[in-house]
Amino acid sequence: MSNTERMSAVDTTWLRMDQPNNLMQIVGILELEPPVILERIENALSERLLRFDRFRQRVEDRSGILWWSEDLQFDITRHIKRVRLPTPGGKGELQRYVAELAMTPLDPNRPLWQFHVVEHDRGGATVVARIHHAIADGMALLTVMLSLVDGEQVAMTNRRPPSRSREAGLLESILRPVSEGLRFSGEVWRKGLGLAGDPTQTLRQGTSIAAELAHLALMPSDSQTRFKGQLSGNKRVAWTDPIALPDVLAVSNALGCSINDMLLAAVAGALNGYLEDNGDETKGVEIRALVPINLRPPGIVRELGNRFGVVAIELPIGLANPLARLYEVHRRMEALKSSFEPPVTLGLLEALGYAPKIVQDQVFELLLSRASAVITNVPGPREPLYLAGSKIRQIMYWVPQPGEIGLGVSILSYNGQVQFGLITDAALVPDPEAIVARFEPEFDQLLYFVLLGPGGEEWPEERIEKKAKPERELKSRKRRLPRAVRAMPKQEPR
Template sequence: MKRTIEVMANADRLSGLDASFLSFERQGAHMHVGSVLVFEGTPPAYDDLVEHVESRLHLVPRYRQRLAFPPFGAGRPVWVDDRHFNTRYHVRHSALPAPGDDDQLRRLAGRLFSQRLDRAKPLWELWLVEGVGDRFAVICKTHHALVDGISGVDIVTVLFDLDPDPSPGDPPPRWTPRPAPARAALFADALVERVEAPLQVAREVVAHPERTGLGAGRAVAGLAALAAAGVAGAPPSPLNVRIGPHRRFAWVETELAVLKAIKDAHGGTVNDAVLTVVAGALRAHLFRHCRDPEGMELKAMVPLSVRADAERGALGNRVAAMYAPLPVGVADPSERFRFVHAAMAGLKESGQAVGAQAITRLAGVAAPTVLDQAARLQARQRFFNLTVTNVPGPQFPLYVLGRRLRAFYPQVPLVLNTALGIAVMSYDGRVFFGLLGDYDAMADLDLFAGDLGAAIAELAPATIHV
C-alpha cells in the first residue's frame, strides 16, 4: 500500500528574517529592541513586580523559551522551553543614586542597551529602576529575533493593565516545560525542513498559478525598485563609521497634536512630519560636524509592518522596509516637508515594500550559511545612513500595579557601520523619540536631541505651543 508522508514545518523554528537578526549581531551590533518606561508614583516592591509578570507569562509563551541550535549549522534555531527558567533572572532591580534625574536614567539605559542578551536564556530582560525623582522606571530589552515593534505594542497591552484597579483574573495555569529535543532530532528535523520548504513554495505555484503569477509580477517590480535604491547607496556621513559595543541613549517628546498640526498645515501624514523633523535635526548635526549638507540627501531605512490583523499579538517579525530620502540639503523646513511627502508617496508606488517583503519570504528558505553571508555583506555595504521607525501606540493610559505609565521612550538597535537609530512611539496623546547612538561616534547625542526639538518647533504652526 502506498503511503504519503507530509512533513510540516516546525512552528517553533525561527523564520529566515528572525534568524537574520542573530546573524547581524556581531562586531558590536546588538540586535535587541527596548524601551524606557517611566511611571508616576512610588515603585512597586520588587517581589510584587515579579509576581505580576509571572501572572502574565502564560500569555506570551516565548518568554519562557530559549534557542536551540541544530548541530553543524544544519538549519535555523528553534525555540524550546527553558527548564531552568527563573523569572528573577529576567526581572531585575536597580536604583539611581541621588538626585535621581533624567540624565542619570538615560546613562543607565545606555549601559543596559550596551549589553548583549545571553543566548543561552530566554531573550528578554526587565529592569525595575527606583529613585527617579518622584517616579520610577522599567527598562525593557527583547531580542529582535523574538519580537518586532508592531507586535511589541500588543504585548505591552498584555503585560500591562488598562485601568489602575483591574478586576482580579483567573490564576495562571501551571507551567510544565516540555522536554528539549535531542541533538540528533534537531539535526534530522532541520535537514527535512531544508528540503521541504522549497517544495512547499513549488506546490503553491502549481496549485495557484494565477495568484502566484500576479504576486510574482508585483514582487519582481518591487525587487527592482528595492535594488535600484540599494545600488544608489547612501552618501558618506558622520553617522556611518565603525561602531563599538557601547551606547548612549537620549529622548525627545512632544504632543501628538503638534505633529498632527504640522501634517495638516502642510498636507501630508504624521510619518511625513516625523521624517521631516529628523531631516532638520540631521542638517544641524552635519553643520556641527563641519559638513556642508548643500545638495545632500541622507537615506533612512524605514521598517514597515506587514503583519495581518489576525496576526497581531503574535511573536516574531513581519516587517519589510523602504529607503526614505531625507533632504538635509534643503534649508526651508516647509520645503523639506513637501520633498519628504512627495518622496514617500513615490516610494509606496514604486513597490519597495513589496520587494522587501519578497526578500523576507525568500529568507524563509535560505540556509543558515546564506544568512551568515548576507550578514557579512551587510557589514561591508551601506544602503542607508540610519534607521527611523515610527510605531503608533495605544492612545489611552496603561498601568502596572496601579501606577500610570507616563512616558514610553523606544529603542531600535544599531546595525554595523551605523551610529544612530531613531525610534518613535506615540502613546496617550504624546509622541516619544528614543535616540540610540554609538558611544564614541555620537558623543554629542544630547545636542542632537536638542536639534530634534528645535526642528519640531521650527516646523510647527505659529499657533501651536511646542
C-alpha cells in the same frame, strides 16, 4: 503554541544579525508615576509576560536548524531584576544605564529577554526592557506591552487584569493607521500583504518586484557624513520630553502633509543642525534611512515574530529651509506609495534565513553600507495605561541598527503626545542629546512658518499655494499652538 517550535527563517535572520558592535536588541522604558509598589510591578511582569511561551523558551541549535525550546532551568530572577541608579539617580544616570544595557549581550543559553525595575528616590520607577529582535518586531511587542497593562484606567485600589477584547481592539486601532502613515494605496497594500503571506515566493513575482530588488542592490551610497564610519560598539541614548500630538496634527492638516512627513522633516532638520554645529558642509547632503513597514494582515494581533518589510527614504538634510524640507520629504514619501520594497525586503529576509550565514553577511554588507540610519515610527495607545496600579507617564524605545549603521531614531506616540528617541555609536555621535534637543525646535519652526506664510527666495511658493489652507483657518489654529511659538518674533526663513 507548543513548548518547542522551529524558528522561522525571518527570525533566524535577525538572530544571526548580532554583531559585537551592534546587538539586535530592542530596548524600551516604561516610566511610572508614583505611587509605585515595586513588588507588585515585579509580580505583574512575571505573571503577564509568561502568558507568552516565547518568554520561557531558549534558542536551541539542532544540526544547524534553530528551534525555540523550553528552558528546563528557567528562573524568573534571571530575567526580572531590581536596580537602583547611582546618585543623583536622574535622567542622565538613566540614559547611561539604558545605553549600557543596549550594548550588553543577553545570555544565549537562556530566553533572550530581561526587564530591569529601576527604583527612584522620588517614589516612581522606570521599567527598562530589552528583548532580542528574534523574538518579535516593534509592532508585535505592542502585543506584549498591552498584555502587561492593567486594563482600563484604574486606581491603586481598583486593579484588574487586562481584557483580551480590549487588548485586541487597542492593537487593531494601532495597526490600522500604519499603512496610512506612508499613504500606501489600497491596491498596493493588498498586494504587499499577499506577497508577505508567502514571502519565499516574493522574489519571483514579476518585473516590478525584480526592479525593486535591482534598485536595492544597485542604489548608490548616501552622502558621507560623520553619521557613517567605523563603529566602536559603545552606545549612547537620549530622548525628548513629549510633544503635544494635536499641535503636530494641526500643522500637518494646514500644510496638506501627513504627520509622518512632519516627523521625518523634523528629524532631517535636527540632523542638519547637528552637522552645521560641528562645522560640516550640509549643502546637497542626503542621508538614507531604512524605515520598517508593518506587513501583518488585519486581525493578526497576538502573533510574535517578525513580519515587516523596509523602505529606504533619502532625507534631504541639505535643504536648509524647513518648509522646503517638509515638502521634499512629502514628495518622496508619496513616491513610495506604489513601492514593492516592503514585501521584497521581507522576502529577502526570509530567503537569507535559509541561506548560510556567510551569504547573509555578504548581502547585508552590500545593502546596509548604503544607509546611515534606521527610523521607526510606532503609533502607540491613545489613552493612559497603568501597570500594577501605577500610571505609565512615558513610553520610549530604541531601535537596533543592523550592520555598520550607527544611528537609530525612534518615534512613538502615546496618550496624545509624540516623542523622539535616539541611539548612536559614541565613535560617530558621542552626544545624541545635542540632536534630540533640536527635534522640538525644528517642529516649532514649522508651526511658526504656518502662521507667517511664505517669504524669501527659498520658499516653494507653488507648493504652498497648492497645499496650504486658507489664511483664516491658519489663524483659527493659533490658539492651539504652544505659547512659546506664538511669542516668537517674525523673521525671514534661513
